Structure formats: structure tokens, C-alpha cells
Amino acid sequence: MYWRHMFLDITISGLISGSVYALLAIGFSLIFGVARIVNIAHTAFYMVAGYCIYYVSHEMGLHPIWGMFAAVILVTALGMVCYKFLINPIREHEGAVLIATIALAMALQEIMTIMFTGTYLSVPSLVKGYFVIVGVKVFYQQLLTFIVALIVLGALWVLLMKTRLGLAIRSTAQDKEVANLMGINEARVAMMTMGISVGLASFTGAIVVPLTILDPLMWMHPLIMMMAVVILGGLGSLKGSFIGAYILGFAEAIVVFALPAGAFLKGSVALSIMILVLLIRPEGLFGVTFEEER
């Protein structure tokens, strides 16, 4: 009985955190692929989306679903504005972009702290209630989060593989100069990609926030895991990010539920897995070895 419990707990937790990491990691690797920007502020946008929902549902008293819409639209706009005025002017300087995004994440964290204080907050779930399988409560919200995450991942796949915008994004990621010569407006594609990437981050925040607790530092852990996923799966590979996310999500879940003091070790074990994989395959599981840019 105990083992079956644990198995189910691990499955649920692994699937949910895996989907969250997959959504975050794909957004992160999209903007890295297209514009070579390591966007440290990626998960900060995810945090802002969470607070946005809190504001709409608590302070304005509307149904959280409106909060989700508001969050995705506002945060995407915020992301594009930040890109336009902060990141785009210094894009040639790799180090400067890095620091600018770190500073942006810090600034967002501080603004949220000032507006909502640093205390732990929670957001009501969209659907109430739960069902029971072999003695383990499964909340409808968890099920919803997982299904919606899969739907969004599918939609993203269609966008990237079947539309002209997707084609432009993929070709810019492959070779910026040639894409430019083929008449693709590289600056506009980068802007659109930033929008999609931040939109994904805010959407992730919107669907996961009812399951977790809001605090201004909540962006740190997902940031690290997201980077580990991207590296594990191979930079620029969407399939790799997808599979890597579930590997690390399940690794975390197993460590948390199966080991004593697991909550402390979950990050360590997941990151150690990443390093072990890198020792065997330096370009990640499905990494595309980029042409060395000389």
C-alpha cells in the first residue's frame, strides 16, 4: 500500500514539474536559439505572471481565469518592451546582455516585493475538488495543469513546424545571416520570438501558480532547473528540452518522496544527473552541435 502511494505521488509530481520545466525550457531555448540571448529573467516573468493572477483574483475579486488572460497578455507585453529598450540596444555584447537580464530579474523581484510584500501568498485554483485513486488524492487542478501544458506544447509544435512564422524562427536559429539574405526580417523575428518565449513563461506561471505558493524568490529554483533541462536536452533542441524536462522532473520527484532529507537534495541529484550526462555526451542528449562561430 505504502509503495503504491509513493509511486502515484511520484508520478503526479513528476508529470507536473516535468511539464512546467518543459514549457519554461522550450521558451528559454527558443530565444537563445534565435537571438543568442541567455535570458536569466525568463523565470522572473513566470513569477510576475503569478502575481498578476493574484492581483486580479484577490484585489479585484474577479475569477482567476480572467487573471490568467490578463497575466499572459500583460507579461508578454512587458517582456517585449523590456527586450526593445533594454536588451536589443546591447545585443552585440554578450556579457552585458547577461548582466542586463540578471538586473532585470532582480528589479522585477524587488518591484513584486514592494507591491505585494515578501510574504507567502496563494491563489485559488480554477477548478475545485479531487478524486481518489488507490488512496491518493488527485486534485482536478493538477490534472488540468498537466493537460493544458500538453495542449500548449502541441500548439507550439504546430506553430514552429507548420506556419511561416515557425519556419522563419527555425531558419533564423539555424543561420542568422542566411535567413536575413532570404528576406527574413531578423530583428522582427527576434522580437516575435521574445514575445512567444515570454508568453510561454507567463502561461506556465498562470497554470502552475494555483499549485504552488507565491513569493518573490520563487523564480530561483525553476531558473536553475530550466537551465539544467536545456543543457541536458541539448541547446536548441526542442525534443531534447521536452524529454530532459521529464527526466529531471521525475528525478526530483523520486528524490523528494523516496529519500530522507530529500527536499534538500532534490536540486543536487537532478543537477548531478545533468553533469553525468554531459560527461558522456558533451552536447547534451539531442544536442545539435552548432557550427563553431569564429
Added chain:
Amino acid sequence: MDLIRFYLRKLVTIVKNEVIVLPSRVVVVVFFLFLLLLPVFTSNQYTLRIFTLTCIFAILAASWDLLSGFTGQINFGHALFFGVGAYSAAMINLHAHIPPWGSIPLGGLVAVLAGLIIGIPCLRLKGTYLALTTLAFPIILMGLVFAFPDLTGGELGISGIKRITRSSVTNYYIAAGLMFGLCSIMWKITDSNTGIIFHAIREDELAVRAAGINTTRYKLMAFCLSGFFAGIAGGLYAHFMRIAGPSTLEVSMSFLVVIWAVFGGVATIYGPVGAVFILFPLLEFLRFWQEYRTLMFACVLIVVLLYMPDGLFPWLRDKIETECPRCKIRNISSRTTCRVCTARLD
């Protein structure tokens, strides 16, 4: 007596011909005098404490620059060296009862070991892969620290470490002296043949390999050197704060080091040191504005980077000095002819 007069005259000549002519050298001398005379002007414990910490972090930022600025191996997990240095110095001091002058260098050596351990797997990686992988190491170590609280003190850290000296003025002088000494050593390293190879590795690793140089060995050497200096900074920090806690391993610590170094300008050594001396006291100075402190800090960073993406100090230096096109000697930009070869400066 004649000897003293001779050396005095030599000093005056050097100051007149080599220091006064270049504003950047004047700034370095003024900075040195400022550090030397600070305890004369203020006996405020708080100010001295801030500047002691500033000196310690200046060593840390410069050591990041030695590794990442010069060889281009961007290290996002520099807190690992700092934390390993701090924890091992603390443990050596506490369990083996070795006084600070022994435990701090030993902590540095343990950090060298950490540099080897993470350097060997990481050298197969390049660019962004390397940067994001190195981020993982301090977090792994932090997980271990929390998982074995008997040995490491867990969340509270290791306390009860001996202080370096009782007086805060002496503490300050030790930190400032070490900062000057170690940063000069780092600067000398980057100025030597090894430093030139480091530069070359950043610019074009393939070409360096083609020239018959074992780049892996040099990169590993950069990891170890940087680890040593960062470990010493960590040991100093542990002995100064008298606690080695998990905050030394935090992600924000790693980020802070990168912020300092890039803000000041990478691959210069003096840039990160200067940046720490601006940014760290600035953060303390903004303390009266507690709520908005970090926000202001972030805004200052963003604004400065928007206007000088190469870093503050290289930008300033380019403004006030020009290089002679013929003999490559630097001149103050108000001159119209070179001070050595009298070629026209444009």
C-alpha cells in the same frame, strides 16, 4: 644618507615622468593612498567593516576575471570556490585548531582542488554549455550542506571560528593589504606569457591549439589559479564574519560576482576591483532606503550597461587616454603629440 637621497630622487623622477602624465595611474595612486589613510579619517566601525568586506569581494571579483574574462570560460558558479574556501577554512580552523594565517591558504588550496574537480569535466564544454553547467556545482554542494547538518551546520553554518585580530583597523589593513598583493599578482599573471595565452584562448582557441599549445592544460590552470584566489577570499570572509554559512554558496552570490566583473569591464583585473569599490559601498549607502535598495541597484546597473556595454572602466579609460598610433604608448587625451615619440595623436 646618500642612498636614501638617491632613492628619493628616483621616486620623484618616477612620479613625475611615469605617474603624473597618465590620469589612470594617478587614480591608482590616489586609490592606494585612500585605502592607506582611510582609518586615519574615520574610526567608525561600520565604515571600516564595509571597506574590509569590499576588499575581500574585490579579490573574488578579480579572480573571476582571471578565469572568465581572460580565458573566456564563463563561470556562473564562482560561489563554489568562495564557499569551498570559506567552509574549509572554517573547518580547518575549528577542528584542527590551525590559526587563520594557516587555515586561509589551506582553504585556498582546497578550492584549487574544487577547481580541478569541476575543471576536468567542464573543459569538454564550450560557451553557454559551460556557463550553465558551472551554475550547477554550488547548488549541488549547497544541497549536500543542507543534507548533512552534523558536519556543516546546515542552515546556520559553521560558527565559532577564530577572528583574525581583535582590532577592526588591523583587520582592515590585512584585508586591504591582501587585496593589493593578490590583485597585483593576478595582474602580473595576466601580463606574463601565460596571460597572453589566456587572452589568445578567448580570442581563438583553435588557432592557439594549432600553434602547438596545450589549451586544456592552460584552461585547467586558469581554473586552479582562479579557484585559489577565490578560496582565499572565502577564507578571509569566513574568518572576518566568523561564520561560514550557506549564503556563500547561493546563486545570487555567483550572479553578484559576474555583475561586478562585467560592470567594471572584463579582462582588465582593475575593472572588477574598481566595480566592487563602487557597487558594494553603493549598496550599503542605499541602506537608508531599505525597500528600494536592490531596485535602485538593478536600475543603476541597467542604465550604466545601456551606455557603456563594455564596462565602466574601459569606457572611462578610453575617454581620458589615447594610444599613440606609432609607439603604442598611452597618452592623456588632451595632448596633441605623443609624450615619447612626438608623433601626432588623432
